[in-house]
Amino acid sequence: MSRELLLPLILLVAAASFLLRFVPMALLRKPIRSPRLVAFVGLLPYSILAAMVVPGVFSSAGSLPASAAGFAAALALALLGRSLPVVAAAAAAVAAAVCLCA
Amino acid sequence: MSAGNLRAAGPAATFRRGFADALPICFGYCAVAFTIAAAAIARGFPPWAPSLMSLTHFSGTSQGAIVGRLDFTAPATAGFAEVALLCIALNLRYALMALALSQKLPPGTGLRGRLVAAVSVTDEIVAVAVSRPFSVTIPYVGGLCVSSMLGWNGGTLLGVAGTALLPERLVAPLGIALYAMFVAIVVPAAKASRKTLFCVLAAIVANVALSLLPASVRPPSALAVLLSGVAAAAATVLAFPPSGETEVAQ
Numbered sequence: 001m002s003r004e005l006l007l008p009l010i011l012l013v014a015a016a017s018f019l020l021r022f023v024p025m026a027l028l029r030k031p032i033r034s035p036r037l038v039a040f041v042g043l044l045p046y047s048i049l050a051a052m053v054v055p056g057v058f059s060s061a062g063s064l065p066a067s068a069a070g071f072a073a074a075l076a077l078a079l080l081g082r083s084l085p086v087v088a089a090a091a092a093a094v095a096a097a098v099c100l101c102a
Numbered sequence: 103m104s105a106g107n108l109r110a111a112g113p114a115a116t117f118r119r120g121f122a123d124a125l126p127i128c129f130g131y132c133a134v135a136f137t138i139a140a141a142a143i144a145r146g147f148p149p150w151a152p153s154l155m156s157l158t159h160f161s162g163t164s165q166g167a168i169v170g171r172l173d174f175t176a177p178a179t180a181g182f183a184e185v186a187l188l189c190i191a192l193n194l195r196y197a198l199m200a201l202a203l204s205q206k207l208p209p210g211t212g213l214r215g216r217l218v219a220a221v222s223v224t225d226e227i228v229a230v231a232v233s234r235p236f237s238v239t240i241p242y243v244g245g246l247c248v249s250s251m252l253g254w255n256g257g258t259l260l261g262v263a264g265t266a267l268l269p270e271r272l273v274a275p276l277g278i279a280l281y282a283m284f285v286a287i288v289v290p291a292a293k294a295s296r297k298t299l300f301c302v303l304a305a306i307v308a309n310v311a312l313s314l315l316p317a318s319v320r321p322p323s324a325l326a327v328l329l330s331g332v333a334a335a336a337a338t339v340l341a342f343p344p345s346g347e348t349e350v351a352q
Contacts, residue, residue, distance in 0.1 A: 001181055001182040001185070003146075006148070008182075009168065010154055010158065010159075012186055014155075016186075016189070016190045017190075017196065018220070020196045021196045021199075021221070021223040022220035022221075023197070024198075025219055025223075026217075035344035036344060038344070039338075039339050039342075039344040040335050040336060041194060041197075042198070043297075043334075044191065044192075044195060044335045045192060045287075046305075047304070047330070047331040047332075047335045048305070048328065049192075049284040049287060049331075050284075050288050050292075050305045051308070051309035051326075051331045051334070052170055052284060053285060054309060054310060056281065057278065060278045060281050061275040062274040067278060070278040070282065071278070071285070073282075074282035074285040078286045081290065083286070084133070084134060084283055084286040084287065085130055085134065087282050087283070087285060087286035088134065088137050088282045088283045089133070089137075089279070090282070091278050091281070091282030092137070092275055099271060100271065
């Protein structure tokens with residue numbers, strides 16, 4: 001898509017995310033009963049984020065070595081339980097270092 | 103502050119209490135919003151776009167998806183419908199979060215109060231609100247929301263401004279910060295639950311398989327992500343049938 005479509009995209013997603021938050025809040029005041037539906041919706045963010053990361057991450061930092069190094073740093077720190085800002089900053093720093101050295 | 107004190111306190115004090123309780127969220131959001139804004143500028147977004155998204159979306163995953171799927175410096179980029187659908191799928195969980203938060207509001211909360219609560223729905227704010235031992239009031243939720251939104255929009259402005267000052271060869275590697283953020287969300291959840299680990303690995307395998315298809319039959323990348331994610335979550339629910347107990351996902 002072209003840059004001209006960016007404003008309509010942002011407004012459309014804004015409207016959709018507002019309705020997704022507001023409609024259940026306003027209309028449905030009882031919990032969801034279907035355990036399968038609850039499990040499915042609960043897993044969706046993780047599965048979509050995971051698919052976004054692999055393989056996209058390998059072309060995210062300019063070059064493959066920089067991207068792979070940054071991804072490895074992010075995985076290691078996340079496994080060690082480091083917080084989100086730390087993981088993000090470390091991955092960017094490692095990727096930048098590899099870019100500058102190459 | 104005990105539940106009794108909070109109930110006795112006036113709306114202004116309750117608002118301040120919510121504001122203070124969300125300060126850790128405020129600082130975390132500031133850092134994440136900075137990286138999303140910086141990545142957006144690195145990918146050729148106009149400077150107004152990150153701020154408009156932060157003001158109107160208030161969603162790290164969907165803003166991250168827009169920036170992650172669109173690269174205006176590349177010769178071709180993802181399509182409008184793919185990206186819009188992906189964002190909506192990512193934000194579906196807010197409907198569940200809104201339900202969870204709705205359960206914590208005092209009975210009889212009116213539509214105006216529910217509007218404030220709806221605008222406040224993010225993973226972190228709902229987690230804080232739901233973890234309180236007391237029923238949360240609208241001024242309290244408003245305090246959580248204002249504090250978090252200041253961090254989110256402040257971080258976005260800093261990201262746009264900071265990137266303008268950085269040399270280009272330092273901006274390109276910042277693009278990975280966005281993916282690292284997703285790693286930081288997914289890895290702890292996958293580590294804590296075998297079901298989530300299965301789901302995450304299935305999504306990765308599916309998406310890599312789709313990306314290896316010949317170009318003539320390969321779906322656009324944002325659509326491939328959506329298909330892989332939905333299929334993996336569905337397969338996981340089939341492979342690990344939930345027990346009878348209903349719980350609202352975090």
